[in-house]
Structures are given as structure tokens and as C-alpha cells.
Amino acid sequence: MLLGRVTGTVVASRKEPLIEGWKLLVVRQLDAENREAGGYVVAADAVGAGVGEVVLYATGSSARNTETTRDRPCDAVIMAIVDEWEIGGREVYRK
């Protein structure tokens, strides 16, 4: 899984019927030092995350392993909202 910050939402009215009802969020990847790294992904939300929150997202076919995304075309899913993380005993982020 990767750490990311939710930076926006995506609205699409014309879409594949299988993905109707999803909340789609734009996520910017973060590295372990809470710096923006990598790119943006659009991820389906399985936990009720909001804009500005730091989340964990899973990519690839693992992203289909939620009740929201089961057997649906999804390759990125937000699966946790991060409260805090630490590296080597040093707190890097706290909600």
C-alpha cells in the first residue's frame, strides 16, 4: 500500500455501469517523510475519506478486494484513513 493525501474529487456522469455509486477521489502519493512524491491516482473510496485526509491506498488487482469494488474495474482503492505514522521511532505525521 502507499501513503497519499486526498487532493480532490472526480465527478463523471457518463461511466461504465459497474462503477456507478463510487466516490472517486484524486490522491497524491506521499513518501515516508510526508513529502509529495510520485504522481496522482484516481482511487475508489472504500472507507469514507475526505479531501485533505492522509490515506492508505492499494493498487493493482488487490484493489478489487473490497465489497465496494468486488468484480468491478478498479485498480486503486482507498482502504484506510491514517491517524499517524512514525519512522525509526520519530513521529512523521499525526492527524
Add this chain to the structure above:
Amino acid sequence: MQLGRVVGTVVATVKVPGLTGVKLLVVQPLDRALRPVGGQVVAADAVHMAGPGELVYVVAAREAAQAMPDPFVPVDHAIVGIVDAVRTLAGDDPAAPRPSPPPAPGEPAGGPPASGPTPLARRGTRGRAPS
């Protein structure tokens, strides 16, 4: 699977059902010489015993979920083992340089002579053309 070093922990109370009680750890992937390679990832701890600083191995992609108590979870990296020792061809020290491959049978150590007729290329020799 890939070697990695646990460098941190992540706390998340809101998460998908099926991950309750599962520890999430920040892992730095390593190459065979235990040098960092690529970016750090968050892996679910399927062995329930990995801690910061520990050398582990990690399975990636959808197979990672198979290691979890509930396999229907969106987990794409899971720690599946704690490493006791790494032995490579260079010996026990993974940071040691890799030795050159042993000479083919019947071939003197140090490769074929530089002059004289060259036998047909053997498997394992790098196609030296006759001069």
C-alpha cells in the same frame, strides 16, 4: 518476494473490514546486497511478529492478500517472513562482491589460453571466436 527492512509503523483506525487488528508497517525494499532499492511501501504484517529494524520478506500484488487472516482484503504488500540469515554465492556477507563463475569442466582456471586453437564454444563461456 522481496527482501525489506521495517523502518516504521502506521496507525489507522478507520479501515476496511477484514483489516481490524492487522499491523501496518513501513518497509524499505532491499536488493540482494541489502541496499535500499525503490520507494518505501506500507505492508500488512501477516506474521504478527515483525517489528521496526527487522529484516523481512514481502510478497507484493494480489497474492499478498492470501497471507492475511481474511484473504478478501485490499492488501498489495504483506510481510510473510522474518529473515534470520541471507547467504549468497559470495558467502554469508551479502555486501561482499559476487565471485566470478567457476570454470567449465576440463577448462583450466582463468579461462582458455589467449593463444592457440580455441575449442568449440562451451556453455558458460562467452563465445570467444578463434583468432
